[in-house]
Amino acid sequence: MSDEWMEKYHNEIDKFAQETKEFHEHDLSRKDYKGISGGFGSYAQRDDQEHMVRLRLTGGKLDRENLEFLANLVDRYNIKRLKMSTCETIQLHDLSYDQVAPIIWEAADHGIYTKAGGGDNPRNVMVSPLSGVQEGEAFDVNPYADAVAEYTLSVCRDFKMPRKLKIAFSNGVDDSVHATFRDMGFIANPDGTFKLYICGGLGNDHKMGVLMEENLDPKEILYYVRGMIDFFCQFGNYKNRAKARTRFLQETMEPEKLKEEYFRIVDGLKAKGGLDLYKVEEKNIDKQGEGTIVSARVLPQKQKELFSVEYHPIGGVLPTEMPRKMLELLEKMPGVEIRIGADETLWFINCTAKEAAEILELSKESANTPFEHSVACIGAAVCQQGLRNSQSILRDCIFKVREHPEISEVLPKVRISGCASSCAAHQVGSLGFQGFVKVVEKIPQAAFRVFVGGSDEKDNVRFGEFVGVVLEKDMPDLFLALGKACLESQKTWDAFVQENRDDVVSIIESFA
Numbered sequence: 001m002s003d004e005w006m007e008k009y010h011n012e013i014d015k016f017a018q019e020t021k022e023f024h025e026h027d028l029s030r031k032d033y034k035g036i037s038g039g040f041g042s043y044a045q046r047d048d049q050e051h052m053v054r055l056r057l058t059g060g061k062l063d064r065e066n067l068e069f070l071a072n073l074v075d076r077y078n079i080k081r082l083k084m085s086t087c088e089t090i091q092l093h094d095l096s097y098d099q100v101a102p103i104i105w106e107a108a109d110h111g112i113y114t115k116a117g118g119g120d121n122p123r124n125v126m127v128s129p130l131s132g133v134q135e136g137e138a139f140d141v142n143p144y145a146d147a148v149a150e151y152t153l154s155v156c157r158d159f160k161m162p163r164k165l166k167i168a169f170s171n172g173v174d175d176s177v178h179a180t181f182r183d184m185g186f187i188a189n190p191d192g193t194f195k196l197y198i199c200g201g202l203g204n205d206h207k208m209g210v211l212m213e214e215n216l217d218p219k220e221i222l223y224y225v226r227g228m229i230d231f232f233c234q235f236g237n238y239k240n241r242a243k244a245r246t247r248f249l250q251e252t253m254e255p256e257k258l259k260e261e262y263f264r265i266v267d268g269l270k271a272k273g274g275l276d277l278y279k280v281e282e283k284n285i286d287k288q289g290e291g292t293i294v295s296a297r298v299l300p301q302k303q304k305e306l307f308s309v310e311y312h313p314i315g316g317v318l319p320t321e322m323p324r325k326m327l328e329l330l331e332k333m334p335g336v337e338i339r340i341g342a343d344e345t346l347w348f349i350n351c352t353a354k355e356a357a358e359i360l361e362l363s364k365e366s367a368n369t370p371f372e373h374s375v376a377c378i379g380a381a382v383c384q385q386g387l388r389n390s391q392s393i394l395r396d397c398i399f400k401v402r403e404h405p406e407i408s409e410v411l412p413k414v415r416i417s418g419c420a421s422s423c424a425a426h427q428v429g430s431l432g433f434q435g436f437v438k439v440v441e442k443i444p445q446a447a448f449r450v451f452v453g454g455s456d457e458k459d460n461v462r463f464g465e466f467v468g469v470v471l472e473k474d475m476p477d478l479f480l481a482l483g484k485a486c487l488e489s490q491k492t493w494d495a496f497v498q499e500n501r502d503d504v505v506s507i508i509e510s511f512a
């Protein structure tokens with residue numbers, strides 16, 4: 001970022017340090033502080049003596065320098081909890097109030113900007129985690145995502161949007177970043193262009209995006225991004241935050257009108273010019289591959305004899321000693337990089353077979369079954385907004401299911417959000433759970449709303465259907481019952497849920 005931008009940022013951080021102190025001393029309300037701290041990618045946790053800082057990493061790219069910075073930060077600040085988020089960032093949790101601003105300052109000086117990591121801003125730009133190395137991809141979308149991230153950060157002080165804006169880039173192989181239902185989603189086409197979807201999103205009244213362009217010229221993406229910001233500022237709902245996300249524009253405007261107004265703004269920007277992306281630097285991977293390796297956690301890359309290794313800590317909670325251990329290992333592995341995916345999986349890319357084997361050993365505590373790869377948000381023990389502790393229920397269910405290895409093999413990856421904000425994208429889980437309070441005989445009970453049949457597979461993206469509410473205490477037994485029925489059917493989970501949907505629903509209903 002420019003010197004001028006940084007100077008302003010340093011001044012903002014100084015002011016924010018003072019405001020954090022005022023909040024700590026109860027001179028600033030929780031609501032007012034949230035409105036300020038979100039803009040710095042920080043929130044007070046449920047216990048307002050503890051804070052979170054979110055490190056913005058475009059495309060989840062955690063290069064060696066940033067990994068070293070993270071490892072040093074963990075040591076020096078004695079950080080107790082690291083959570084990979086579904087926006088491809090790393091969240092530092094349980095910080096004291098006087099650690100917040102110094103960490104944000106240090107991160108900025110290291111080139112990691114937490115600014116706009118929360119609040120009503122363009123958020124961390126997401127990218128398919130294997131972009132650039134994945135077999136069958138259209139092309140590497142990282143350079144475009146980097147350009148968008150830099151642009152949105154550089155101008156984020158110039159406008160006030162009604163709420164946040166999430167932008168994702170898919171490399172055309174998978175849609176794990178959910179480009180088809182973000183505020184803005186770019187999907188790479190094999191001919192070098194992008195499909196563009198806008199005004200999608202999860203949360204209450206979740207909606208698929210509206211297809212705007214089939215073959216968008218990549219050099220014009222900044223016109224479309226700026227156009228989206230201006231469009232949102234012009235037509236978004238500033239009066240009711242619950243209706244302020246871009247997806248609600250689908251309710252207030254007919255599809256034709258929505259397209260007409262969006263393109264009117266984009267065309268106006270193109271006529272003015274100045275945002276063409278003529279130069280994007282594609283990264284060449286010149287590392288020599290070597291060897292072969294077969295493991296459920298290893299994928300061959302499009303580069304000959306190079307591999308990507310996945311590591312999914314349960315619930316996306318990265319043990320605090322891991323950044324240092326990963327750094328020490330990567331010191332002797334030239335070219336190996338880390339990416340954080342939107343499903344809380346960490347990928348090591350550009351590994352030889354031997355290096356992949358060493359990474360497998362380092363990360364042997366990784367999830368090993370689809371069920372253990374389940375996605376869960378940080379949950380209500382930490383998050384002010386949450387209703388349920390998604391992390392603890394996920395662990396309870398995994399430990400219960402582990403007692404029955406044959407069942408643990410068949411259950412799918414599920415998604416657990418602590419509330420309707422849908423941070424774990426429960427709507428696209430084959431089984432999705434949303435934190436809820438169920439009143440039973442006038443007594444509020446911890447519960448989850450259950451969704452069945454969602455999918456985020458490319459070309460098969462669909463939202464699950466709400467089928468009932470189960471009490472939290474019954475969830476481990478619910479998974480055992482579902483897994484047992486699937487085993488008895490002798491089908492895979494996907495076939496079982498498709499062909500025996502009524503059985504799945506009636507099992508859930510029997511717990512409802």
Ligand code: SF4
Nearest residue numbers: 377383386418419423
């Ligand atoms: S889904 Fe709800 S509980 Fe979970 S992180 Fe998001 S806001 Fe918090």
